[in-house]
Amino acid sequence: MAKTPLQFRHNGRDVAIFVDGGTNLLVALRELIGDMTPKFGCGQGGCGTCSVLIDGELHLSCLTLAETVAGRSIETLDGIKDGPNLHPLQRAFADNFAAQCGYCTPGMLMAAKALLDRNPQPSRAEVIEAISGNICRCTGYEPIINAVLAAASGGRARA
Amino acid sequence: MTRHRGRGIASVNYPIGMNLGGDPSQALVHSNPSGKFTVALSSIDLGQGMKSVTRQICAETLGVPVEDVYVDTADSDTGPHCMGSFASRGTHRVGNAVMAAAREARGVMMEAAAEELEVNAADLETDGRGNIHVKGAPHRSISTKDVAIAAQFKQGKTISGRGIFLVPLSDVDPETGEMSPATCYAHACLVAEVEVDDETGEVDMVRMDSAYELGRALNPRLVEQQLVGGAWMGVSHALYETPEPYYPDPVHGPRDFVEYLMPGPGDICPHDIAVLERPAPDGPFGAKGPGEMCANPVLPAVANAIFNAVGVRIDDLPITPEKVLRAIKAQGGARPQARR
Numbered sequence: 001m002a003k004t005p006l007q008f009r010h011n012g013r014d015v016a017i018f019v020d021g022g023t024n025l026l027v028a029l030r031e032l033i034g035d036m037t038p039k040f041g042c043g044q045g046g047c048g049t050c051s052v053l054i055d056g057e058l059h060l061s062c063l064t065l066a067e068t069v070a071g072r073s074i075e076t077l078d079g080i081k082d083g084p085n086l087h088p089l090q091r092a093f094a095d096n097f098a099a100q101c102g103y104c105t106p107g108m109l110m111a112a113k114a115l116l117d118r119n120p121q122p123s124r125a126e127v128i129e130a131i132s133g134n135i136c137r138c139t140g141y142e143p144i145i146n147a148v149l150a151a152a153s154g155g156r157a158r159a
Numbered sequence: 160m161t162r163h164r165g166r167g168i169a170s171v172n173y174p175i176g177m178n179l180g181g182d183p184s185q186a187l188v189h190s191n192p193s194g195k196f197t198v199a200l201s202s203i204d205l206g207q208g209m210k211s212v213t214r215q216i217c218a219e220t221l222g223v224p225v226e227d228v229y230v231d232t233a234d235s236d237t238g239p240h241c242m243g244s245f246a247s248r249g250t251h252r253v254g255n256a257v258m259a260a261a262r263e264a265r266g267v268m269m270e271a272a273a274e275e276l277e278v279n280a281a282d283l284e285t286d287g288r289g290n291i292h293v294k295g296a297p298h299r300s301i302s303t304k305d306v307a308i309a310a311q312f313k314q315g316k317t318i319s320g321r322g323i324f325l326v327p328l329s330d331v332d333p334e335t336g337e338m339s340p341a342t343c344y345a346h347a348c349l350v351a352e353v354e355v356d357d358e359t360g361e362v363d364m365v366r367m368d369s370a371y372e373l374g375r376a377l378n379p380r381l382v383e384q385q386l387v388g389g390a391w392m393g394v395s396h397a398l399y400e401t402p403e404p405y406y407p408d409p410v411h412g413p414r415d416f417v418e419y420l421m422p423g424p425g426d427i428c429p430h431d432i433a434v435l436e437r438p439a440p441d442g443p444f445g446a447k448g449p450g451e452m453c454a455n456p457v458l459p460a461v462a463n464a465i466f467n468a469v470g471v472r473i474d475d476l477p478i479t480p481e482k483v484l485r486a487i488k489a490q491g492g493a494r495p496q497a498r499r
Contacts, residue, residue, distance in 0.1 A: 046416030097384040100206030128424045135416060138206050140391035141424040143384060 008069045010035065011079025019066045026050045026061040029076065037077035037106050041135075048134030049107040052076045058114035060133075077106040080113060089113055092151035093144070100138030107134045112148045121152055160358035163495050164365065165468025169459035170348045173452040174341030175439075176248035181325045184248075185239035186256040188217060188264045189319035192311045194289065194304030196221060196264070198230045201238035202253045207450070208381035209249045213257045215377055216443050220261035221268070222285025223303055239321075247450025250377065251343070254443035255324035263320025268303065271310040271318060275301050343439040345447045346372040349390075349456035355468040357493040360484030362398055362465060367430040369456070374439040374447030382449055386432050389453020395421050396454065397461040401477050470494030 003018035010033055017032045026043075029035045029052070041047035043062050050062040053075040080087040089112050092098070099105045108131055115122055115130035122130070127148045128141075136144065176182045187199040198217050204210040210230040218225040232238070241253060265285075272291040273280035276299060284294050285303075292300035310316040329339040349369040355362050367390060376382040399420040405411055413419035438445025458476065466472050470493060471486035487493055 042416050044415045044417070097380055100384065100388060102206060131424050135421055135423065137392070137421070138388045139384065140388040140430075141422075141427050142387050142430070145424060 004067055006066060006070055008071060009073040011075060012073075021067070023066045024062055025052070025059075025064040025066045025069060025074070028066040029061060029074070035076050035078050039103055039106055041103070041107075046135070047104070047107070048111065048131075049104050051107040051110040051134065053110060053114055056114070056117060058111055075110075075113075077109055080109065087113070088154070089116070089148070089151045092147040092154070096143045096147035096150060098139060098143040098147035104134055104136045108136070108144055112144075112151070115148070116152055122148070124149065127152075160356065161493065163355045163357060163468040163493055164352065164498075165355065165464045165466070165496070166350060166352045166499050167460045167463025167465070167467055168348065168350050168499075169456040169463060171346060171452055171456045173247065173345045173347065173455065175246075175251045175343050175345055175442075175447045175450075176326065176341060177246045178326060178329050178338070178340040180242070181328045182242055182246075182248065182252060183323055183325040184241045184252045184256045186213075186253065186260040186322045187239050187319070188221075188257070188260040188322070189317065190264065190268070190303075190307045190310075192304075192308050194223075194227065194302065194307040196223065196228045196261075198228060198257055198260070199238050200230060200232045200253060200257070201235035201241040202249060203232055203235075203244050205244055207244070207249065207385060208378060209244060209253065211381060212250050212377050212446075213253060216254045216257050217261045219444065220258050221265050222287055222291075224287065224289055227289060227303070245451075247345070247448040247452060249450070250446045250448040251374075251439070251442050252324050254377075254446060255441070256322040258322065258443045259324065260320040260322030263322065264318055265320070267310070267316055267318045267320070268306055271314055271316050272301050272306045274314055275306060275309050342441050343374070343447055345374065345449070345452055347452050347456050349460045351457065351460035351464045353461060353464040353468060355465055355483060355493070356480075357469055357487055360480035360482070360487065362461070362478060362480070362483060364394055364398075364426065364428040364461075366428050367457070367460075369430065370433040370435060371449060371452070372435040372437055373449050373452070374442045375436050375445035376434055377444060377446045379434070382434060383432065385449040386434070386453045387430065389449070389451075390430055390457050391422055391427065393454035393457025394426075394461065396476060397458045398422075398477050398479070404479070467496045467499060468493075470496055 006019050007016045038061050039049040041049040045060045045063045052061045055072050111131045127145050190196045214228045214230045218228045269280040269283050285291050289303050290300050310318050331338045351367050352365040353362050439447045473482050
Protein backbone atom coordinates (compact mmCIF):
# COMPACT_ATOMS: atom_id res chain seq x y z
CA MET A 1 0.00 0.00 0.00
CA ALA A 2 1.25 3.46 -0.85
CA LYS A 3 2.63 5.46 2.04
CA THR A 4 1.36 8.95 2.78
CA PRO A 5 3.75 11.86 3.18
CA LEU A 6 3.17 13.64 6.46
CA GLN A 7 4.60 16.87 7.83
CA PHE A 8 4.14 18.34 11.27
CA ARG A 9 6.06 20.15 14.00
CA HIS A 10 7.71 17.95 16.59
CA ASN A 11 8.95 19.82 19.67
CA GLY A 12 9.43 22.98 17.65
CA ARG A 13 11.14 21.31 14.69
CA ASP A 14 9.58 20.54 11.30
CA VAL A 15 9.57 16.85 10.50
CA ALA A 16 8.51 14.95 7.38
CA ILE A 17 7.84 11.22 7.33
CA PHE A 18 6.03 8.64 5.24
CA VAL A 19 3.36 6.67 7.07
CA ASP A 20 1.22 3.65 6.23
CA GLY A 21 -2.50 4.31 6.33
CA GLY A 22 -3.80 3.61 9.84
CA THR A 23 -0.49 4.24 11.60
CA ASN A 24 -1.10 5.82 14.97
CA LEU A 25 0.80 8.83 16.24
CA LEU A 26 2.54 6.86 18.98
CA VAL A 27 4.10 4.48 16.46
CA ALA A 28 5.00 7.38 14.17
CA LEU A 29 6.75 9.21 17.02
CA ARG A 30 8.58 6.19 18.39
CA GLU A 31 9.45 4.21 15.29
CA LEU A 32 9.68 6.81 12.53
CA ILE A 33 10.88 9.88 14.41
CA GLY A 34 12.77 8.05 17.16
CA ASP A 35 11.24 9.96 20.05
CA MET A 36 10.90 7.23 22.69
CA THR A 37 9.50 9.45 25.44
CA PRO A 38 5.82 8.67 24.79
CA LYS A 39 5.44 5.11 26.10
CA PHE A 40 3.33 2.24 24.82
CA GLY A 41 1.23 1.04 27.75
CA CYS A 42 -2.10 -0.50 26.79
CA GLY A 43 -2.56 0.73 23.22
CA GLN A 44 -6.24 1.30 24.00
CA GLY A 45 -6.32 4.69 25.67
CA GLY A 46 -6.71 3.21 29.14
CA CYS A 47 -3.43 4.06 30.83
CA GLY A 48 -2.32 7.50 29.63
CA THR A 49 1.43 6.91 29.36
CA CYS A 50 1.44 7.75 25.60
CA SER A 51 0.02 11.26 26.27
CA VAL A 52 1.32 14.11 24.09
CA LEU A 53 0.20 17.67 23.41
CA ILE A 54 -1.28 18.45 19.99
CA ASP A 55 -1.47 22.22 19.48
CA GLY A 56 -1.23 22.48 23.27
CA GLU A 57 -4.07 20.06 23.99
CA LEU A 58 -3.60 16.74 25.76
CA HIS A 59 -4.15 13.70 23.53
CA LEU A 60 -3.57 9.96 23.70
CA SER A 61 -1.11 9.34 20.88
CA CYS A 62 -2.02 5.63 20.70
CA LEU A 63 -5.58 6.57 19.69
CA THR A 64 -4.60 9.37 17.30
CA LEU A 65 -4.19 8.58 13.62
CA ALA A 66 -0.84 9.99 12.52
CA GLU A 67 -2.34 11.49 9.37
CA THR A 68 -4.64 13.72 11.43
CA VAL A 69 -1.72 15.74 12.82
CA ALA A 70 -0.56 17.06 9.41
CA GLY A 71 0.53 20.67 9.83
CA ARG A 72 -0.05 20.64 13.57
CA SER A 73 2.36 21.05 16.46
CA ILE A 74 3.21 18.02 18.62
CA GLU A 75 4.89 18.37 21.99
CA THR A 76 6.29 15.37 23.84
CA LEU A 77 8.24 14.92 27.06
CA ASP A 78 11.43 15.03 24.98
CA GLY A 79 10.77 18.71 24.25
CA ILE A 80 9.79 20.15 27.60
CA LYS A 81 13.22 20.70 29.13
CA ASP A 82 15.21 23.81 28.24
CA GLY A 83 18.57 22.49 27.04
CA PRO A 84 20.30 21.00 30.09
CA ASN A 85 17.74 22.57 32.45
CA LEU A 86 14.86 20.42 33.55
CA HIS A 87 11.34 21.78 33.25
CA PRO A 88 10.02 22.92 36.67
CA LEU A 89 7.62 19.96 36.58
CA GLN A 90 10.47 17.51 36.02
CA ARG A 91 12.41 19.07 38.89
CA ALA A 92 9.34 18.91 41.13
CA PHE A 93 8.75 15.24 40.23
CA ALA A 94 12.34 14.44 41.26
CA ASP A 95 12.15 16.51 44.48
CA ASN A 96 8.84 14.91 45.49
CA PHE A 97 9.78 11.30 44.69
CA ALA A 98 6.93 11.24 42.17
CA ALA A 99 8.48 8.51 40.02
CA GLN A 100 9.37 4.97 40.95
CA CYS A 101 9.44 2.57 38.00
CA GLY A 102 8.92 5.62 35.78
CA TYR A 103 6.67 4.09 33.15
CA CYS A 104 3.72 6.41 33.80
CA THR A 105 5.95 9.45 34.26
CA PRO A 106 6.01 10.74 30.64
CA GLY A 107 2.21 10.74 30.50
CA MET A 108 1.87 12.23 33.97
CA LEU A 109 4.26 15.05 33.07
CA MET A 110 2.45 15.86 29.83
CA ALA A 111 -0.96 15.80 31.53
CA ALA A 112 0.42 18.07 34.25
CA LYS A 113 2.00 20.41 31.69
CA ALA A 114 -1.27 20.68 29.79
CA LEU A 115 -2.92 21.68 33.06
CA LEU A 116 -0.34 24.25 34.15
CA ASP A 117 -0.18 25.80 30.67
CA ARG A 118 -3.85 26.73 30.89
CA ASN A 119 -4.19 27.01 34.66
CA PRO A 120 -0.96 28.04 36.42
CA GLN A 121 -2.46 27.89 39.92
CA PRO A 122 -4.61 24.75 40.02
CA SER A 123 -6.33 23.43 43.12
CA ARG A 124 -5.65 19.91 44.37
CA ALA A 125 -8.97 18.78 42.89
CA GLU A 126 -8.00 20.24 39.51
CA VAL A 127 -4.67 18.40 39.59
CA ILE A 128 -6.46 15.13 40.37
CA GLU A 129 -8.89 15.77 37.53
CA ALA A 130 -6.03 16.55 35.13
CA ILE A 131 -4.15 13.29 35.79
CA SER A 132 -7.25 11.11 36.18
CA GLY A 133 -6.67 9.51 32.78
CA ASN A 134 -3.24 8.27 33.84
CA ILE A 135 -2.67 5.08 35.82
CA CYS A 136 0.25 4.68 38.24
CA ARG A 137 1.15 1.38 39.85
CA CYS A 138 3.90 2.50 42.23
CA THR A 139 3.38 5.88 43.84
CA GLY A 140 -0.19 5.93 45.11
CA TYR A 141 -0.55 9.25 43.19
CA GLU A 142 -0.01 11.36 46.31
CA PRO A 143 3.62 12.30 45.47
CA ILE A 144 2.60 13.09 41.88
CA ILE A 145 -0.22 15.39 43.01
CA ASN A 146 2.18 17.08 45.45
CA ALA A 147 4.80 17.50 42.72
CA VAL A 148 2.36 19.20 40.35
CA LEU A 149 1.18 21.53 43.12
CA ALA A 150 4.82 22.30 44.02
CA ALA A 151 5.67 23.08 40.40
CA ALA A 152 2.64 25.33 40.18
CA SER A 153 3.65 27.38 43.21
CA GLY A 154 7.42 27.26 42.87
CA GLY A 155 8.13 26.82 39.18
CA ARG A 156 7.96 30.44 38.19
CA ALA A 157 9.95 31.59 41.20
CA ARG A 158 12.86 29.49 39.94
CA ALA A 159 12.42 30.34 36.28
CA MET B 160 -29.56 4.14 50.78
CA THR B 161 -27.09 4.66 53.58
CA ARG B 162 -23.35 5.08 53.64
CA HIS B 163 -21.83 3.31 56.61
CA ARG B 164 -18.46 4.17 58.15
CA GLY B 165 -16.30 1.38 59.52
CA ARG B 166 -12.83 0.99 60.92
CA GLY B 167 -10.58 -2.07 60.74
CA ILE B 168 -7.14 -2.91 62.03
CA ALA B 169 -4.47 -5.39 60.99
CA SER B 170 -0.95 -6.14 62.17
CA VAL B 171 1.86 -7.85 60.32
CA ASN B 172 4.89 -9.80 61.44
CA TYR B 173 6.90 -9.82 58.27
CA PRO B 174 9.98 -11.97 57.54
CA ILE B 175 12.70 -10.22 55.52
CA GLY B 176 13.95 -12.39 52.67
CA MET B 177 13.39 -16.13 52.60
CA ASN B 178 15.06 -19.29 53.82
CA LEU B 179 14.87 -21.41 50.68
CA GLY B 180 18.35 -22.23 49.32
CA GLY B 181 20.01 -19.89 51.83
CA ASP B 182 18.79 -16.83 49.89
CA PRO B 183 22.22 -15.68 48.71
CA SER B 184 23.19 -12.49 46.92
CA GLN B 185 26.60 -11.41 45.72
CA ALA B 186 28.21 -8.04 45.10
CA LEU B 187 31.49 -6.93 43.56
CA VAL B 188 33.06 -3.54 44.27
CA HIS B 189 36.07 -2.06 42.50
CA SER B 190 37.68 1.30 41.93
CA ASN B 191 38.98 2.66 38.69
CA PRO B 192 42.04 4.97 38.52
CA SER B 193 39.88 8.06 38.99
CA GLY B 194 39.19 6.96 42.55
CA LYS B 195 35.52 6.35 41.76
CA PHE B 196 33.96 3.04 42.73
CA THR B 197 31.62 0.74 40.86
CA VAL B 198 29.30 -1.73 42.57
CA ALA B 199 28.34 -4.58 40.25
CA LEU B 200 25.03 -6.24 41.09
CA SER B 201 22.50 -8.40 39.32
CA SER B 202 19.82 -7.16 41.69
CA ILE B 203 17.36 -5.09 39.74
CA ASP B 204 16.03 -1.70 40.78
CA LEU B 205 12.33 -1.70 39.89
CA GLY B 206 11.93 1.83 41.17
CA GLN B 207 12.00 0.88 44.84
CA GLY B 208 15.42 2.46 45.31
CA MET B 209 17.83 -0.49 45.28
CA LYS B 210 20.50 1.50 43.44
CA SER B 211 20.28 4.46 45.82
CA VAL B 212 20.39 2.41 48.98
CA THR B 213 23.23 0.09 47.89
CA ARG B 214 25.14 3.19 46.76
CA GLN B 215 24.75 4.70 50.23
CA ILE B 216 25.78 1.44 51.93
CA CYS B 217 28.88 1.13 49.73
CA ALA B 218 29.95 4.77 50.19
CA GLU B 219 29.45 4.60 53.96
CA THR B 220 31.45 1.37 54.26
CA LEU B 221 34.28 2.57 52.02
CA GLY B 222 34.35 5.97 53.73
CA VAL B 223 34.04 7.89 50.45
CA PRO B 224 31.44 10.44 49.24
CA VAL B 225 28.25 8.93 47.88
CA GLU B 226 28.90 10.80 44.60
CA ASP B 227 32.02 8.66 44.10
CA VAL B 228 30.04 5.40 43.92
CA TYR B 229 28.20 4.13 40.87
CA VAL B 230 25.91 1.11 41.06
CA ASP B 231 25.76 -0.99 37.91
CA THR B 232 22.85 -3.42 37.67
CA ALA B 233 23.11 -3.66 33.93
CA ASP B 234 23.32 -7.35 33.21
CA SER B 235 22.45 -10.44 35.23
CA ASP B 236 24.42 -12.58 32.72
CA THR B 237 27.73 -10.87 33.48
CA GLY B 238 27.08 -9.54 37.00
CA PRO B 239 27.53 -11.44 40.27
CA HIS B 240 24.62 -13.71 41.13
CA CYS B 241 21.52 -12.49 42.94
CA MET B 242 18.33 -14.34 43.83
CA GLY B 243 16.27 -11.32 42.78
CA SER B 244 14.36 -8.26 43.92
CA PHE B 245 11.48 -9.75 45.90
CA ALA B 246 10.46 -10.82 49.42
CA SER B 247 11.65 -7.45 50.80
CA ARG B 248 15.15 -8.89 50.59
CA GLY B 249 16.97 -6.19 48.61
CA THR B 250 18.17 -3.78 51.27
CA HIS B 251 18.94 -6.55 53.74
CA ARG B 252 20.46 -9.32 51.61
CA VAL B 253 22.04 -7.28 48.83
CA GLY B 254 22.98 -4.53 51.26
CA ASN B 255 24.89 -7.04 53.40
CA ALA B 256 26.68 -8.39 50.31
CA VAL B 257 27.63 -4.86 49.23
CA MET B 258 28.87 -4.11 52.73
CA ALA B 259 31.11 -7.21 52.72
CA ALA B 260 32.49 -6.35 49.28
CA ALA B 261 33.08 -2.71 50.22
CA ARG B 262 34.83 -3.76 53.42
CA GLU B 263 37.26 -5.94 51.46
CA ALA B 264 37.85 -3.14 48.92
CA ARG B 265 38.42 -0.67 51.74
CA GLY B 266 41.07 -2.99 53.18
CA VAL B 267 43.02 -2.92 49.90
CA MET B 268 42.52 0.85 49.57
CA MET B 269 43.89 1.46 53.06
CA GLU B 270 46.89 -0.84 52.39
CA ALA B 271 47.62 1.07 49.17
CA ALA B 272 47.29 4.40 51.00
CA ALA B 273 49.56 3.15 53.78
CA GLU B 274 52.23 2.27 51.25
CA GLU B 275 52.04 5.76 49.74
CA LEU B 276 52.09 7.56 53.10
CA GLU B 277 54.69 5.12 54.52
CA VAL B 278 52.64 4.38 57.62
CA ASN B 279 50.76 1.40 59.05
CA ALA B 280 47.30 0.90 57.49
CA ALA B 281 45.81 0.51 60.97
CA ASP B 282 46.78 4.14 61.69
CA LEU B 283 44.73 5.49 58.77
CA GLU B 284 41.17 6.71 58.55
CA THR B 285 38.89 8.08 55.82
CA ASP B 286 37.28 11.51 56.10
CA GLY B 287 34.22 10.64 54.00
CA ARG B 288 35.11 13.45 51.57
CA GLY B 289 37.53 11.54 49.38
CA ASN B 290 40.68 11.64 51.52
CA ILE B 291 42.61 9.19 53.69
CA HIS B 292 44.77 10.54 56.48
CA VAL B 293 46.77 9.46 59.51
CA LYS B 294 44.56 9.39 62.61
CA GLY B 295 45.08 12.59 64.55
CA ALA B 296 47.21 14.09 61.76
CA PRO B 297 44.88 15.28 58.98
CA HIS B 298 47.75 16.94 57.09
CA ARG B 299 49.33 13.51 56.48
CA SER B 300 46.72 12.88 53.83
CA ILE B 301 46.22 11.38 50.37
CA SER B 302 43.16 11.50 48.15
CA THR B 303 41.38 8.29 47.20
CA LYS B 304 42.05 9.27 43.59
CA ASP B 305 45.81 9.34 44.17
CA VAL B 306 45.57 6.03 46.05
CA ALA B 307 43.69 4.51 43.11
CA ILE B 308 46.28 5.81 40.65
CA ALA B 309 49.15 4.46 42.77
CA ALA B 310 47.42 1.09 43.13
CA GLN B 311 46.85 0.83 39.39
CA PHE B 312 50.08 2.19 37.97
CA LYS B 313 52.70 1.74 40.70
CA GLN B 314 51.77 -0.91 43.25
CA GLY B 315 49.93 -3.31 40.97
CA LYS B 316 46.99 -3.71 43.38
CA THR B 317 43.32 -4.06 42.51
CA ILE B 318 41.24 -1.99 44.91
CA SER B 319 38.33 -4.38 44.86
CA GLY B 320 36.21 -6.56 47.05
CA ARG B 321 33.86 -9.51 46.86
CA GLY B 322 30.81 -9.93 49.04
CA ILE B 323 28.14 -12.52 49.53
CA PHE B 324 25.34 -12.83 52.05
CA LEU B 325 24.09 -16.32 52.71
CA VAL B 326 21.65 -17.37 55.41
CA PRO B 327 22.51 -20.72 57.00
CA LEU B 328 19.87 -23.09 55.65
CA SER B 329 17.40 -23.95 58.38
CA ASP B 330 15.96 -27.45 58.36
CA VAL B 331 12.77 -28.38 60.13
CA ASP B 332 13.38 -30.01 63.51
CA PRO B 333 11.73 -33.46 63.15
CA GLU B 334 10.75 -33.51 66.84
CA THR B 335 9.22 -30.07 67.25
CA GLY B 336 8.63 -28.87 63.67
CA GLU B 337 10.57 -25.76 64.58
CA MET B 338 12.68 -23.86 62.07
CA SER B 339 14.12 -20.40 61.51
CA PRO B 340 12.73 -19.32 58.17
CA ALA B 341 14.09 -15.78 58.37
CA THR B 342 16.89 -13.93 60.14
CA CYS B 343 14.92 -10.81 61.01
CA TYR B 344 11.36 -9.58 61.02
CA ALA B 345 9.76 -6.25 60.31
CA HIS B 346 6.41 -5.24 61.77
CA ALA B 347 3.48 -3.09 60.83
CA CYS B 348 0.06 -2.07 62.01
CA LEU B 349 -2.52 -0.30 59.90
CA VAL B 350 -5.95 1.13 60.66
CA ALA B 351 -8.23 1.59 57.66
CA GLU B 352 -11.40 3.64 57.68
CA VAL B 353 -13.90 2.99 54.90
CA GLU B 354 -17.34 4.07 53.81
CA VAL B 355 -19.64 1.36 52.44
CA ASP B 356 -22.71 2.17 50.36
CA ASP B 357 -25.38 -0.43 51.24
CA GLU B 358 -27.29 0.19 48.01
CA THR B 359 -24.41 -0.17 45.54
CA GLY B 360 -21.94 -2.19 47.60
CA GLU B 361 -19.22 0.33 46.79
CA VAL B 362 -16.38 0.79 49.26
CA ASP B 363 -14.56 4.14 49.51
CA MET B 364 -11.35 4.61 51.43
CA VAL B 365 -11.71 7.41 53.99
CA ARG B 366 -8.32 7.38 55.66
CA MET B 367 -5.44 5.17 56.71
CA ASP B 368 -3.16 5.41 59.73
CA SER B 369 -0.18 3.14 59.99
CA ALA B 370 3.00 2.40 61.88
CA TYR B 371 5.93 0.50 60.38
CA GLU B 372 8.90 -0.91 62.27
CA LEU B 373 11.52 -1.71 59.64
CA GLY B 374 14.95 -1.47 61.20
CA ARG B 375 16.96 1.62 60.43
CA ALA B 376 15.54 3.66 57.55
CA LEU B 377 18.71 4.11 55.50
CA ASN B 378 16.99 6.55 53.17
CA PRO B 379 13.88 7.94 54.92
CA ARG B 380 12.43 9.52 51.75
CA LEU B 381 12.70 6.24 49.85
CA VAL B 382 11.10 4.41 52.76
CA GLU B 383 8.26 6.92 52.75
CA GLN B 384 7.67 6.61 49.01
CA GLN B 385 7.52 2.83 49.39
CA LEU B 386 5.02 3.03 52.24
CA VAL B 387 2.81 5.63 50.53
CA GLY B 388 2.75 3.85 47.19
CA GLY B 389 2.68 0.32 48.57
CA ALA B 390 -0.41 1.01 50.66
CA TRP B 391 -2.29 1.80 47.45
CA MET B 392 -1.15 -1.42 45.89
CA GLY B 393 -2.69 -3.04 48.97
CA VAL B 394 -5.93 -1.11 48.48
CA SER B 395 -5.90 -2.13 44.84
CA HIS B 396 -5.59 -5.81 45.78
CA ALA B 397 -8.25 -5.43 48.47
CA LEU B 398 -10.90 -3.62 46.42
CA TYR B 399 -10.08 -3.49 42.71
CA GLU B 400 -7.85 -5.76 40.74
CA THR B 401 -8.01 -9.37 39.70
CA PRO B 402 -7.22 -11.22 36.48
CA GLU B 403 -9.79 -13.92 37.39
CA PRO B 404 -12.97 -12.30 38.74
CA TYR B 405 -14.90 -15.58 38.49
CA TYR B 406 -12.06 -17.94 39.31
CA PRO B 407 -11.53 -20.64 38.08
CA ASP B 408 -13.81 -19.73 35.17
CA PRO B 409 -11.81 -17.35 32.96
CA VAL B 410 -14.95 -15.99 31.31
CA HIS B 411 -15.39 -12.25 31.91
CA GLY B 412 -11.72 -11.87 32.79
CA PRO B 413 -10.42 -8.35 32.20
CA ARG B 414 -8.92 -7.58 28.81
CA ASP B 415 -7.67 -4.04 29.38
CA PHE B 416 -7.37 -1.25 31.94
CA VAL B 417 -11.04 -0.43 31.53
CA GLU B 418 -11.90 -3.84 32.94
CA TYR B 419 -8.81 -4.54 35.03
CA LEU B 420 -9.46 -1.94 37.67
CA MET B 421 -6.95 -0.04 39.75
CA PRO B 422 -7.41 3.02 41.96
CA GLY B 423 -7.04 6.33 40.15
CA PRO B 424 -5.81 9.61 41.60
CA GLY B 425 -9.39 10.46 42.62
CA ASP B 426 -9.71 7.34 44.79
CA ILE B 427 -6.90 8.04 47.24
CA CYS B 428 -7.35 9.19 50.84
CA PRO B 429 -5.14 10.70 53.55
CA HIS B 430 -2.61 8.27 55.01
CA ASP B 431 -0.60 9.10 58.12
CA ILE B 432 2.50 6.99 58.55
CA ALA B 433 4.77 6.58 61.55
CA VAL B 434 8.15 4.91 60.93
CA LEU B 435 9.69 3.24 63.95
CA GLU B 436 13.38 2.44 63.72
CA ARG B 437 14.65 -0.57 65.66
CA PRO B 438 17.94 -1.54 64.01
CA ALA B 439 18.30 -5.21 63.09
CA PRO B 440 21.51 -6.77 64.46
CA ASP B 441 22.24 -8.55 61.16
CA GLY B 442 21.04 -5.79 58.81
CA PRO B 443 23.34 -3.46 56.90
CA PHE B 444 23.61 -0.47 59.28
CA GLY B 445 20.58 -1.97 61.02
CA ALA B 446 18.23 -1.97 58.01
CA LYS B 447 15.53 -4.55 57.35
CA GLY B 448 13.34 -3.39 54.48
CA PRO B 449 9.83 -2.09 53.82
CA GLY B 450 9.22 -3.98 50.57
CA GLU B 451 6.10 -6.09 50.29
CA MET B 452 5.08 -5.26 53.82
CA CYS B 453 3.78 -1.86 52.66
CA ALA B 454 0.88 -3.59 50.90
CA ASN B 455 0.22 -6.50 53.27
CA PRO B 456 -1.64 -5.05 56.28
CA VAL B 457 -3.98 -3.04 54.05
CA LEU B 458 -5.97 -6.04 52.81
CA PRO B 459 -7.07 -7.48 56.19
CA ALA B 460 -7.55 -3.97 57.61
CA VAL B 461 -9.92 -3.08 54.78
CA ALA B 462 -11.81 -6.38 55.08
CA ASN B 463 -12.17 -5.76 58.82
CA ALA B 464 -13.32 -2.19 58.22
CA ILE B 465 -16.02 -3.42 55.83
CA PHE B 466 -17.21 -5.89 58.48
CA ASN B 467 -17.24 -3.08 61.03
CA ALA B 468 -19.26 -0.89 58.66
CA VAL B 469 -21.96 -3.26 57.42
CA GLY B 470 -21.44 -6.55 59.24
CA VAL B 471 -20.46 -8.69 56.27
CA ARG B 472 -17.32 -10.79 56.30
CA ILE B 473 -15.84 -11.09 52.79
CA ASP B 474 -12.92 -13.50 52.58
CA ASP B 475 -12.50 -13.52 48.82
CA LEU B 476 -10.41 -10.85 47.09
CA PRO B 477 -10.92 -8.35 45.63
CA ILE B 478 -13.88 -7.15 47.68
CA THR B 479 -15.95 -5.89 44.75
CA PRO B 480 -19.25 -4.02 45.07
CA GLU B 481 -20.97 -7.18 43.78
CA LYS B 482 -19.63 -9.32 46.62
CA VAL B 483 -20.47 -6.72 49.25
CA LEU B 484 -23.98 -6.27 47.92
CA ARG B 485 -24.68 -10.02 47.70
CA ALA B 486 -23.44 -10.48 51.28
CA ILE B 487 -25.55 -7.57 52.57
CA LYS B 488 -28.63 -9.00 50.79
CA ALA B 489 -27.92 -12.50 52.16
CA GLN B 490 -27.97 -11.25 55.75
CA GLY B 491 -31.06 -9.13 55.14
CA GLY B 492 -29.46 -5.69 55.21
CA ALA B 493 -26.50 -3.83 56.60
CA ARG B 494 -25.67 -4.55 60.23
CA PRO B 495 -23.23 -1.91 61.40
CA GLN B 496 -20.98 -3.19 64.19
CA ALA B 497 -19.93 -1.31 67.27
CA ARG B 498 -17.77 1.65 66.35
CA ARG B 499 -14.16 1.09 67.33
